[in-house]
Amino acid sequence: MYCDDSRGTDIDHFQPLAVAPLRAFAWDNHVLACSFCNSNAKRDAYPVGADGVCLLVDPTAEDPARHLFLMLRSGEYGHHTAKGEQTIRVFGLNRPDLVQGRQNAFCLACSNLRDWYRQQQNGNPAAHQVAQALRDSPFIDVVHAMTRLTPQLTNSVVDEETVPALEHWRSVYGS
Known part of the structure; x- marks a missing residue:
């Protein structure tokens, strides 16, 4: 908690x-x-x-x-x-272990969002499982922080390949 x-x-x-x-x-x-x-x-x-x-x-x-x-x-x-x-x-x-964990979670969340988005676009039913795994992952605060980014900050914090995936995530799961 x-x-x-x-x-x-x-x-x-x-x-x-x-x-x-x-x-x-x-x-x-x-x-x-x-x-x-x-x-x-x-x-x-x-x-x-x-x-x-x-x-x-x-x-x-x-x-x-x-x-x-x-x-x-x-x-x-x-x-x-x-x-x-x-x-x-x-x-x-x-503390250092939490900071490192959040940095790792941010990297993985960006990768998982891109994968989820690609699967969503292709109509792959596995997209739901990727989304569920992302929502159940440790450091879920990272995903929540990503969804709360303003559009202006999104482009400076998240790489350009992840931006459309994050925008689509917001439209499906809210911010």
Whole structure:
């Protein structure tokens, strides 16, 4: 739920037990997390602003894109808001393994989009399977970030061979 690396092995209490022990069994306080995010990064961290509102993006209740943006070529996250900034810091979203994973995912997503588009144009039923594999892949945040690119940015971030595939993907699966 935090780093989008698809290695969810732990159940994390979004609001830590050290902060809110009475929320130990509240279902909306349980999220699937990788062991690094849960045990090494977040632990009991739960930063709050002066108004007492949590400064972490709650992935079960908020659209992370309101607070974070992914720089596709570098694989790093930037922030729009204080919540985004704290989320990057607390979860270590720009740690080297995640950055490398997102860079690899961007390369693979471009290739898979081109393959999917070619199969779509040829009426190949395998196109559906390629699309499903892409939607189920680790670092799906990369594909979501690609679909949210403005037309002006698309041409500078994605190679020219991938642009029509991405435009068609948006028309089929939305942005």
